[in-house]
Amino acid sequence: MICLKEAEKAFEEDEVPVGALLLFKDGTFIKDHNRKQKKGFYSHAEFNVLKKASLKRKDDMRKAVLYVTLEPCIMCIGAIVEARIGGLVYGAQEPKFGGIKFLKDAWKEGRYPHKFPIYEGLLKDDCAEILKKFFATKRK
Template identity: 35%
Template sequence: MLEALVEARLALRTGDVPVGAIVVTESGERLAGGRNERELHTDPTAHAEIVALRTAARARGTWQLQGTTLIVTLEPCVMCAGAILAARVDTVVFGAWDEKAGAAGSVYDVLRDRRLNHRVEVFAGVRADECGQLLTDFFRES
């Protein structure tokens, strides 16, 4: 989570919401990182998770990311949860809950929906206070 927090802080340089993500292999090797880049690229899909998944897929040479874990500072939204499922990520670890748009257990639970053909193991609340404070500070100053 510390590396994801570094990515989140980098998003502040471009005026983006400070959310960061990394993708690691089963052995814990960092495969990719990403941060929110919506403002930077004027791209509504450039969430930290999407950026990290795209980079990981390029690094692996395939869109199939079985055997990986996505670590992200904020609970994924519906769009990101869909991308996580499509990429076949095994595990998601997130920091702060997103009570307005979260799709990993708060508002929705897309990642563990039994109707879908892939389910993700989810670990929530890792360094939640630190991740949440970064967002609180950003929105207070905006």
């Protein structure tokens, strides 16, 4: 999976290993990974991909699906909603900072009118393993 390769790049750059890919209906895609250490707190993989897409593509993102190796945080959920993507697929769950519950609660309360399908668990073991490996190196 391309997202996992992006996560591996982040790992090699001593970043939390998260990768993302925005796949458009025509088969083209934009990929990136976490770059927080070099670019700032907002440079999560999802944010980087959405920013690149907004600069490179002028078509409607409601026809694109965002793939991420880790459940997006609340900040990234906000960006994802604003980008009006067509779907979200992620691998590992983020029990501390994951934003999916927040988003689903907001949908139930009618706070975000733009809804899209969310699929969780794609290659979740592989996605979780690279995170475990990364944090094990940090705790030595």
